[in-house]
Each structure stands twice: as C-alpha cells, then as structure tokens.
Amino acid sequence: MISEMLSYPFIVRALLAGLFVSVAASLLGVSLVLRRFSMIGDGLSHVGFGALGISALLSLQPMAVTIPVVIVSAFVLLHISGKSRSGGDSAIALISSSALALGVIAVSAAGVNTDLNAFLFGSILSVSRTDSLIAAAVSAATIFSYLVFYHQIYSTTFDPSFAKATGISTGRYTSLLALLTALVIVVGMRILGSLLISSLIIFPAAIAMKLMRRYATVSIAAAAEAVLAFIAGFVLSYAFSLPTGASIVAVHMVIYLTASAARSIIILARERRAP
DSSP: OHHHHTTSHHHHHHHHHHHHHHHHHHHHHHHHHHTTOTTHHHHHHHHHHHHHHHHHHTTOOHHHHHHHHHHHHHHHHHHHHHHOHHHHHHHHHHHHHHHHHHHHHHHHHHOOOHHHHHHHHOOGGGOOHHHHHHHHHHHHHHHHHHHHTHHHHHHHHHOHHHHHHTTOOHHHHHHHHHHHHHHHHHHHHHHHOTTTTTHHHHHHHHHHHHHOOSHHHHHHHHHHHHHHHHHHHHHHHHHHTOOHHHHHHHHHHHHHHHHHHHHHHHHHHHHHHOO
C-alpha cells in the first residue's frame, strides 16, 4: 500500500510539504505555547481565509494577498499579546471571527470556488511543486533560526524582561517568530485547511511538554511527534479514504491522550513510592 501511495507524484508532493510544515510548526509552537500565544495560529488561519475570500472577490492572485495580510496580522497580534494578555486574547477572538465572517461573505459574493474550499478544509490535490519548495524553504529557515539564535529565542521565550535587560533585542526575535509563524500558516493551509492548521502548532508542543522538561528536549520531541503524527495520519487517510487534515489531527489527539494518561500513571507511581 505504501508503494502504491508513493507512486502518485501529487501524494509525494503533499507528503513532503506536510512534513516540512509539521517540523516548522512544531518548533514555533513550543515558543508560542510557552509564551501563551498558542491561539495566534488559529487567529492567523482565519485571517488567511478572509484574505483568500477577498482576493477571489477582487480577482487577485491569492498568495499575493494572503501572505502580506497574514504577516501584518501576526505582527499586530504578537505586539498586542505582548502588551496585555487579556487584551491579546480579545484581539485574537475579534480579528479571527471578523476575518472568517469577511471571508465567508466574500466567497458567497464571488461564487463557489473550489480552491477556497480547499484552503478552508485542506486538500492534498491542491499542493503543487511550488508549495513543496516553499514549505521546504520555510522549514529550513525555521530550523536555521532556532540553531543560530537558540539562546536568544530561549531567553525571549521564558523571560523577555531579563532578556531585554541583558541586551537582547526581544522585539527583533518576536518579529522573527511572527514572520515564520505567518509563513507556516499560509503554506500549511493547503494541506490541513484554515480550520485545522493551528493544531500543528499546539498539539506537538503540548504533547512534548508532558514528556520532557528542558527546552531543547521539548523542541526535539515536538518535532519528532509532529513528523510521526503527520505520517500516520497521512497513511490512514489514504488507506481508509478519510479527509487528510482531520486524520492527522485525530492522530495528534490520540497521542496527546496517551501521553496524558502515561504522565498521570507515572505521577501516581512516584507518589506511591514516596515515603
């Protein structure tokens, strides 16, 4: 079955693009979740759908509109969230729901569009060679950034005030995080759709944090889990003719529940052994 699946070029393209996006999203997700910015991914995905709807209504190139709009929204949301936690949550909810509503209205006004439906729900048929190359570039940029600026990202993630006091430009690394997150969201929407892409950011980080304690090991475990869950979900969707995005998220959910149960058992066992 695996050989048959890999014999289709469009499936290979989607698989490679998905793996690249999964790794990038999982690494970014660790910093976003630790800084309590995890819902930004959900907000940006809705903004992306709204931008796609407007581009269709105005007969513009979808990516030419979506990428800059999502990048600007990422900067705005991270800036607001950094200033005020409660204000950030409200801003994400307001922008997310407003963008989704505008997208639905724009799609309705423009007429039914298959490509927009694919962005909303995800479709491996819509993944092109260019999408795979862009996903590879975004993934490489994310990994490179984490390797080169590891200490700066670590400090900015855990204690921005201390990092700023030591001379680290926290705004610069927050901007880098916003840029990479926006690109991952836009590229990942091709496969998982705007309604599910945020799961690639949240699930791997949440699962890794239940199993590991150090930032480095959490990041590695998150990337490994993201790759495993994507491959498993991809194969299941092919074998049982299930929606690809939903299958991948379902695998993440099963792994999360398993990790939660394992952690609870370990904690209970330690408490029993304690004098």
